[in-house]
Amino acid sequence: MPPILEIRDVSCELGGRPILRHIDLAVEEGETVVLLGRSGSGKTTLLKTVNGLVPASSGEIRFEGRAAAEWDPVAMRRRMGYVIQDAGLFPHWTVEANIALVPRLAKWEPARVAARVETLLDTVGLPPAEFRHRYPLQLSGGERQRVGIARALGADPPLLLFDEPFASLDPITRYELQRQFLDLRRTVRKTALFVTHDVREALLVATRIALVREGSLELVATPPEFLRSTTPEARAFLASLDHNGRAN
Amino acid sequence: MNPSLGAEIVSLSLQHLRLVGITIAIAAAAALPAAVLLARRPAARRWVLGFTNIAQTVPSLALFGFLLPFIGIGEHTAIVALTLYALLPIVRNTLTGILGVDPGVRESALAMGMTPRQILWQVELPLAVPSIVAGLRIATVTTIGTATIAAFIGAGGLGVFLVRGIAMMDKQALLAGALPAAAMALAADEGLEWIERQLSPA
Numbered sequence: 330m331p332p333i334l335e336i337r338d339v340s341c342e343l344g345g346r347p348i349l350r351h352i353d354l355a356v357e358e359g360e361t362v363v364l365l366g367r368s369g370s371g372k373t374t375l376l377k378t379v380n381g382l383v384p385a386s387s388g389e390i391r392f393e394g395r396a397a398a399e400w401d402p403v404a405m406r407r408r409m410g411y412v413i414q415d416a417g418l419f420p421h422w423t424v425e426a427n428i429a430l431v432p433r434l435a436k437w438e439p440a441r442v443a444a445r446v447e448t449l450l451d452t453v454g455l456p457p458a459e460f461r462h463r464y465p466l467q468l469s470g471g472e473r474q475r476v477g478i479a480r481a482l483g484a485d486p487p488l489l490l491f492d493e494p495f496a497s498l499d500p501i502t503r504y505e506l507q508r509q510f511l512d513l514r515r516t517v518r519k520t521a522l523f524v525t526h527d528v529r530e531a532l533l534v535a536t537r538i539a540l541v542r543e544g545s546l547e548l549v550a551t552p553p554e555f556l557r558s559t560t561p562e563a564r565a566f567l568a569s570l571d572h573n574g575r576a577n
Numbered sequence: 578m579n580p581s582l583g584a585e586i587v588s589l590s591l592q593h594l595r596l597v598g599i600t601i602a603i604a605a606a607a608a609l610p611a612a613v614l615l616a617r618r619p620a621a622r623r624w625v626l627g628f629t630n631i632a633q634t635v636p637s638l639a640l641f642g643f644l645l646p647f648i649g650i651g652e653h654t655a656i657v658a659l660t661l662y663a664l665l666p667i668v669r670n671t672l673t674g675i676l677g678v679d680p681g682v683r684e685s686a687l688a689m690g691m692t693p694r695q696i697l698w699q700v701e702l703p704l705a706v707p708s709i710v711a712g713l714r715i716a717t718v719t720t721i722g723t724a725t726i727a728a729f730i731g732a733g734g735l736g737v738f739l740v741r742g743i744a745m746m747d748k749q750a751l752l753a754g755a756l757p758a759a760a761m762a763l764a765a766d767e768g769l770e771w772i773e774r775q776l777s778p779a
Contacts, residue, residue: 382687406688406689417679418682430689434695
């Protein structure tokens with residue numbers, strides 16, 4: 330079987346400035362590949378070239394064995410869940426309406442949509458009776474992010490894209506959601522591409538870490554390999570970890 | 578106050594309301610789609626907002642004067658001029674509403690596979706509604722005031738009392754025009770503010 334996602338020699342320029350340089354990366358089914366990098370390294374841009382929010386200047390993205398250029402972008406995006414920092418929920422819609430977005434766009438039967446919403450709320454640990462009719466403003470940051478994840482899982486997409494989903498949460502809530510992300514991966518077995526600048530988070534959730542530095546991939550490694558790595562950027566990230574460990 | 582004055586107040590108030598109603602309907606019908614188009618085109622935005630800004634700065638009596646040779650005396654001229662004034666607040670507020678949608682919300686909508694049309698109708702416009710109603714409110718209240726000047730070019734309305742009151746130094750006529758116009762403006766302001774509150778997201 331081909332990888333679910335292939336990024337082949339992708340470069341990207343914005344306003345004449347190179348953001349990504351010749352990126353090659355394949356994501357196999359069931360993996361969680363973390364794009365780790367500093368602010369401005371290009372990791373978020375790389376994520377956005379995958380669903381076409383940012384067009385690649387050259388190279389090719391292949392999703393489910395087909396070139397992105399052959400996909401209808403709308404149809405392709407509905408097969409990629411998307412979760413961002415602060416969730417980006419629709420403030421004028423209830424939790425239920427937010428989660429039902431993609432199933433509704435795909436014109437599912439209302440009864441099936443309602444059942445799906447119920448299942449998803451259970452999956453992310455929010456009691457449906459209590460939460461389905463609330464508005465995003467009536468939720469805590471962690472609850473909003475759970476709803477964001479449920480919305481991304483809406484129509485059971487084969488790939489999930491996460492853009493620093495937990496970055497604005499307090500450390501305790503962040504840790505809870507990271508644990509839940511791991512549980513989710515066990516139960517729903519999703520493939521994910523996950524952007525973060527937090528090396529602890531990367532080590533916790535990744536099956537492989539792709540280290541992005543100045544628009545290039547410096548290293549692609551499993552967490553144990555990453556811990557032993559000697560590349561400069563990997564050392565820099567690991568040094569920050571040691572320092573944090575002592576400071577705590 | 579004699580009964581014929583009372584009847585005149587009612588009929589001129591109705592005429593005034595008609596002027597305002599037609600003006601706001603035309604202005605909204607032009608301004609809302611224009612704002613939606615402009616929201617996607619930053620370059621055109623400068624030109625159109627510039628034009629509506631300039632239209633706003635021309636004194637109303639002068640604008641009525643300029644239009645007279647082209648459209649002549651009467652209601653039509655008044656409606657054209659009033660509409661030009663009403664455009665700016667509606668366009669500007671609608672734009673502010675659409676452009677003020679949280680970029681993260683718009684990005685999620687696009688990334689989850691909504692089409693630009695679905696984003697406009699299901700996300701941007703509903704979120705812009707309070708701002709759009711605020712624009713309609715400003716436009717309505719100012720039009721009620723400005724429409725009194727339309728009497729100078731024979732368009733009728735409550736301004737008829739004002740023209741008469743000024744010409745004949747008649748305080749009663751001035752009040753007969755000014756008080757209903759003020760009441761109308763206050764009522765419109767309160768009413769639209771109420772609607773604005775009802776439509777604000779939870």
